[in-house]
Amino acid sequence: MNWQDSLAPELRTKIEAVDAQIAPRLQALDEQIINNQAKVLQAFQEENISESHLNGTTGYGNDDQGRDKLEAVYSRFFKTEDALVRPQLVSGTHAIGTALLGMLRPGDDLLYLTGEPYDTLQEVVGMAGNGIGSMKEYQIGFDYVPLLADGSVDFETAKTKITAKTKVVAIQRSRGYADRDSFTVAKIEEMVRFIKGINPELIVFVDNAYGEFSETIEPTEVGADVMAGSLIKNAGGGIAQTGGYIVGPERLIEMIGYRLTVPGVGASEGATQGNLQLMFEGFFLAPSVTGNAIKGAVFEAALLEQMGLNVSPKWDAPRTDLIQTVNFGNPDDMVKFAGCVQAQSPIDSFVTPIPSDFAGYEDQIVMAAGTFIQGASIEFSADGPLRAPYTLYLQGGLTYAHVKLAISRAVQTTFFEK
Numbered sequence: 150m151n152w153q154d155s156l157a158p159e160l161r162t163k164i165e166a167v168d169a170q171i172a173p174r175l176q177a178l179d180e181q182i183i184n185n186q187a188k189v190l191q192a193f194q195e196e197n198i199s200e201s202h203l204n205g206t207t208g209y210g211n212d213d214q215g216r217d218k219l220e221a222v223y224s225r226f227f228k229t230e231d232a233l234v235r236p237q238l239v240s241g242t243h244a245i246g247t248a249l250l251g252m253l254r255p256g257d258d259l260l261y262l263t264g265e266p267y268d269t270l271q272e273v274v275g276m277a278g279n280g281i282g283s284m285k286e287y288q289i290g291f292d293y294v295p296l297l298a299d300g301s302v303d304f305e306t307a308k309t310k311i312t313a314k315t316k317v318v319a320i321q322r323s324r325g326y327a328d329r330d331s332f333t334v335a336k337i338e339e340m341v342r343f344i345k346g347i348n349p350e351l352i353v354f355v356d357n358a359y360g361e362f363s364e365t366i367e368p369t370e371v372g373a374d375v376m377a378g379s380l381i382k383n384a385g386g387g388i389a390q391t392g393g394y395i396v397g398p399e400r401l402i403e404m405i406g407y408r409l410t411v412p413g414v415g416a417s418e419g420a421t422q423g424n425l426q427l428m429f430e431g432f433f434l435a436p437s438v439t440g441n442a443i444k445g446a447v448f449e450a451a452l453l454e455q456m457g458l459n460v461s462p463k464w465d466a467p468r469t470d471l472i473q474t475v476n477f478g479n480p481d482d483m484v485k486f487a488g489c490v491q492a493q494s495p496i497d498s499f500v501t502p503i504p505s506d507f508a509g510y511e512d513q514i515v516m517a518a519g520t521f522i523q524g525a526s527i528e529f530s531a532d533g534p535l536r537a538p539y540t541l542y543l544q545g546g547l548t549y550a551h552v553k554l555a556i557s558r559a560v561q562t563t564f565f566e567k
Contacts, residue, residue: 222432300329
């Protein structure tokens with residue numbers, strides 16, 4: 150039995166056309182995977198990773214040689230002096246918040262150059278929530294530069310918002326739940342030059358969520374000082390079960406380490422238990438897994454556009470993260486399509502996603518995530534806030550084959566079985 154036998158003839162014809170259309174783009178992504186794999190392999194080899202480094206520690210985690218080597222691999226790959234790669238970082242938001250609160254002090258200001266930060270970080274900076282533990286409570290100032298109508302950075306307004314109190318300027322690479330394109334590394338390089346041109350002492354921080362391995366160069370290679378992300382997104386390769394990373398200069402990573410634990414201890418403690426093998430192996434697999442997820446996004450964009458939907462990015466647009474958006478214009482179709490995605494998941498395929506309140510979000514969220522690892526955005530999933538224009542954010546996919554199957558069947562259910 151062929152997997153397409155259950156699909157409508159018209160849909161099979163569309164898939165065949167899409168396959169031919171995107172073939173050159175997929176071939177280019179295969180080259181990107183190989184180039185990124187070469188860089189990761191070189192980092193492992195130069196750090197002389199051995200089987201003994203795959204064993205974790207317990208208790209305080211003192212003298213954890215595997216943890217030290219993992220962090221050396223990350224800092225080598227990202228071209229930074231130092232790194233924190235820890236299971237104690239429970240999410241990307243936690244990694245980002247830890248980095249920012251580690252670098253900033255009362256009286257300092259944080260400026261977001263790329264518009265409002267996404268929902269969960271708004272509570273960290275004090276824009277939303279009850280303020281407890283936020284930067285606002287610590288008298289750390291916060292402001293952001295609204296993006297221009299075309300989604301680009303407003304450099305003229307930014308000049309007026311950078312003051313003598315500004316210590317950190319943050320760049321959010323991915324669109325999050327915003328209606329704008331994600332920023333390529335080339336665009337981030339332009340932002341870094343702008344910031345450093347105003348004051349070379351300003352710290353440039355990049356929220357790299359969804360971005361690792363989506364290009365062949367990373368923001369820290371074009372001048373970003375500090376960068377953070379989650380291991381249940383790209384960098385964990387789909388098998389790291391928890392954790393996050395922060396990379397940057399040694400002096401700043403030391404400050405951030407004191408925020409992660411306590412002053413006097415910092416990065417010297419933190420048990421890795423049974424996580425090291427999965428974190429090492431996940432990072433090794435990450436170029437391939439991320440590349441195949443992006444190939445899946447290219448297929449999604451091409452097929453869904455064939456179905457008359459408004460998608461972003463377009464199938465042939467440059468890619469700098471995992472996220473593919475599709476606008477439905479109304480909540481009913483958005484929730485229905487999310488249910489189709491859930492039905493094509495390997496885990497909990499029988500579950501129906503229901504819009505619900507989620508910690509850190511102001512709007513109800515519909516979330517389709519039948520994943521092996523809870524909340525793993527590197528696995529194929531879909532979510533979005535129930536607010537106009539009712540955009541579903543598709544992301545991830547451990548294999549290209551799964552994304553292609555799932556999207557094809559979701560289109561069949563949504564458009565051909567009404």
